[in-house]
Amino acid sequence: DADVTQTPRNRITKTGKRIMLECSQTKGHDRMYWYRQDPGLGLRLIYYSFDVKDINKGEISDGYSVSRQAQAKFSLSLESAIPNQTALYFCATSDSLGIGSYTFGSGTRLTVV
Amino acid sequence: KQEVTQIPAALSVPEGENLVLNCSFTDSAIYNLQWFRQDPGKGLTSLLLIQSSQREQTSGRLNASLDKSSGRSTLYIAASQPGDSATYLCAAYGNNRLAFGKGNQVVVIP
Numbered sequence: 001d002a003d004v005t006q007t008p009r010n011r012i013t014k015t016g017k018r019i020m021l022e023c024s025q026t027k028g029h030d031r032m033y034w035y036r037q038d039p040g041l042g043l044r045l046i047y048y049s050f051d052v053k054d055i056n057k058g059e060i061s062d063g064y065s066v067s068r069q070a071q072a073k074f075s076l077s078l079e080s081a082i083p084n085q086t087a088l089y090f091c092a093t094s095d096s097l098g099i100g101s102y103t104f105g106s107g108t109r110l111t112v113v
Numbered sequence: 114k115q116e117v118t119q120i121p122a123a124l125s126v127p128e129g130e131n132l133v134l135n136c137s138f139t140d141s142a143i144y145n146l147q148w149f150r151q152d153p154g155k156g157l158t159s160l161l162l163i164q165s166s167q168r169e170q171t172s173g174r175l176n177a178s179l180d181k182s183s184g185r186s187t188l189y190i191a192a193s194q195p196g197d198s199a200t201y202l203c204a205a206y207g208n209n210r211l212a213f214g215k216g217n218q219v220v221v222i223p
Contacts, residue, residue: 033211042215043202050209058210090156094211101147102204102211106156 003027006091006105013081013112021076021108023091029103030096032074034058034066036087037107043090049074050096081112115140117205119214127222132190134217136203141181143207148177148188151200151216160201161188193221 004025013019023032034046035058045058047066055066063085065077078085091105116139126132136146145164149157161170163179163186170177174191190197200216 040215043213045210048209088154092157092211101159101162103159104149104157107154109154 003103004091004093004105006108008108010109015082015112017081019078019081021089023074023105025072025093027093027103029093030071031094033092034076035090035092037090038087083112086110086112115205115207115212117203117212117214119203119217121217123218125220125222126193128193128195130193132193132219134188134201136186136214138184138205140207141184143205145206146179146186147204149202149204151202157202195221195223197221
């Protein structure tokens, strides 16, 4: 099984719908992250969490919310999806010091029509 | 804010040639620098991590160097193979953030 699992792998949704992307990890890491990747823009940080009670906004948090349900689970929600949120979304983890290597999930390809 | 730049954005090389990928970053106060590989539509695979106290890391045909003072890292891939075709991402870690470059898209021509 993958260390970082994202569900769903692909999703097509309509404008205005609420959607949740889920991430679970077996690395035992405290820190979890959500990134989005757009062609020509690279990866940008949406939200990050250093432990269950710690949630922080990243570069581009507007239009998104997150929930850290447990050490191993970190979900990303789009309350009202819009077409410019079409992107490849990645969940990642790192150790508690944050200076070790990051482990990324396989990504969720989200299309908003 | 850390800015990471990768040049060239895309390159093609014949099989067997050595690959040299460049990464520069604006803030030298980093803890480490990582190189990732990404295949089309796939996730990121960590290739090499260089701690700030190190000058280079090697794994098989891959070698990455780090010069913090000049804000540069270079990834060398020796004797390239068609299976090396992918996008290579450089990421600098500092201030609890991992800042990514936009990647070097590599095609190795058989």
